[in-house]
Amino acid sequence: MIKTSKLLMIPGPTPVVRSIQDQMARETVAFGDPGFVIDYKETVSELNGLWSNNGECYVVAGSGTLAMEMAISNITQQGDSVLVCSHGFFGDRYAEIVQRKRLDTDILKIKWGSAPTPELIDEQLSKKSYKVVAVTHVETATGAAAPIKEICSMMKTKHPDVLVIVDGVAATGGVEAYMDWGIDILFTCSQKCFGVAPGLAILWASERAVQKRKSLPPIPESYVDFEKWTPIMKDPFKYWGTPPINLIWALKESLRIIKEEGLTERYGRHIRQAAMFDAAMESIGFLVAAEVNFRAPTLSVYFYPENSNIVDGEFRTILAEEGVQAAGCLGEYAGKGFRLGHMGNIDKHVLVSTIAAVERACVKCGYVIDFGKAVGVLQQGIINE
Numbered sequence: 436m437i438k439t440s441k442l443l444m445i446p447g448p449t450p451v452v453r454s455i456q457d458q459m460a461r462e463t464v465a466f467g468d469p470g471f472v473i474d475y476k477e478t479v480s481e482l483n484g485l486w487s488n489n490g491e492c493y494v495v496a497g498s499g500t501l502a503m504e505m506a507i508s509n510i511t512q513q514g515d516s517v518l519v520c521s522h523g524f525f526g527d528r529y530a531e532i533v534q535r536k537r538l539d540t541d542i543l544k545i546k547w548g549s550a551p552t553p554e555l556i557d558e559q560l561s562k563k564s565y566k567v568v569a570v571t572h573v574e575t576a577t578g579a580a581a582p583i584k585e586i587c588s589m590m591k592t593k594h595p596d597v598l599v600i601v602d603g604v605a606a607t608g609g610v611e612a613y614m615d616w617g618i619d620i621l622f623t624c625s626q627k628c629f630g631v632a633p634g635l636a637i638l639w640a641s642e643r644a645v646q647k648r649k650s651l652p653p654i655p656e657s658y659v660d661f662e663k664w665t666p667i668m669k670d671p672f673k674y675w676g677t678p679p680i681n682l683i684w685a686l687k688e689s690l691r692i693i694k695e696e697g698l699t700e701r702y703g704r705h706i707r708q709a710a711m712f713d714a715a716m717e718s719i720g721f722l723v724a725a726e727v728n729f730r731a732p733t734l735s736v737y738f739y740p741e742n743s744n745i746v747d748g749e750f751r752t753i754l755a756e757e758g759v760q761a762a763g764c765l766g767e768y769a770g771k772g773f774r775l776g777h778m779g780n781i782d783k784h785v786l787v788s789t790i791a792a793v794e795r796a797c798v799k800c801g802y803v804i805d806f807g808k809a810v811g812v813l814q815q816g817i818i819n820e
């Protein structure tokens with residue numbers, strides 16, 4: 436049989452559609468090329484508009500982790516207290532980044548599969564004075580989403596002086612969040628819900644966050660300094676670090692796709708896709724790791740059925756041979772299940788092929804199910820749309 440192509444169903448990078456690939460294949464121009472300068476400026480301005488931001492948006496070469504560092508570096512100085520809410524692996528990563536900056540760091544640990552609530556954050560903020568609180572929107576290790584809108588409105592009424600950082604890496608562009616909810620810094624990167632190849636860090640800073648940076652003495656970091664990038668974002672003809680030209684074109688195309696679909700519809704589609712995937716997987720005995728009230732629209736952790744004798748590594752190897760690249764679980768979930776991304780520019784073909792490959796992998800691993808059971812549930816979901 437002809438070799439099966441592999442769908443990239445991990446929580447990032449996500450599938451890159453042809454029109455975005457085409458932008459990356461364009462002939463590279465100078466960073467000061469008049470056409471590119473216009474494209475860069477338009478991209479930044481559209482990102483601000485679409486996410487209702489009154490401050491600055493920064494699009495720079497780097498991964499999501501760089502954006503994490505950029506966020507905390509620009510609004511804190513030595514001695515500041517920061518509360519990092521962690522409901523998993525990436526929350527823990529954020530805590531480590533903040534601690535390394537020798538900031539006074541407290542961690543609000545939430546059990547895996549759950550997420551921080553406004554009540555829990557309020558309780559901690561009422562005990563001690565903090566300058567910044569950081570929350571992960573979708574925790575990529577568990578598939579649990581924090582209620583960002585509710586958290587922001589609690590912050591506005593009860594702790595209006597505390598700056599709010601949201602790690603939107605596995606959410607932004609797939610799960611609703613707008614800067615005018617009261618977010619001070621929101622960030623993501625190109626390879627998750629935007630469906631672009633890895634390499635771009637994207638960060639929105641509210642006017643309040645921009646002013647906060649201005650009020651600080653020079654920060655130790657150079658590459659991620661807002662003060663270095665703001666002039667470039669306003670006039671990309673200027674130079675600070677060479678922009679990844681082809682990736683910025685790719686991001687521009689991804690924004691065109693997002694606008695064509697409509698952000699609201701895109702958020703709705705992600706919610707429906709997640710519900711269909713969860714229902715299909717549950718119909719063949721898999722368990723969704725995240726608590727029902729916190730299930731993320733963008734990715735899920737599926738625990739292997741208890742009676743299945745599926746061996747994790749073997750299952751994912753066979754699943755890859757069957758045409759779907761999934762991810763292993765991290766930390767306390769390692770070995771118990773696998774992570775499936777369902778975010779970005781994925782269509783009905785991708786949805787059906789993914790679940791069909793999962794069915795084949797189950798049977799090949801000796802976990803006998805009726806072929807078409809999960810696919811049938813998914814098809815019913817798609818037709819009901």
Ligand SMILES: *Cc1c(COP(=O)(O)O)cnc(C)c1O
Pocket residue numbers: 446447498499500501525571573574575602603604605624
């Ligand atoms: C992927 C991810 C990151 C890190 O992004 P990189 O591009 O891998 O550096 C940070 N936070 C969350 C929630 C993520 O999903």
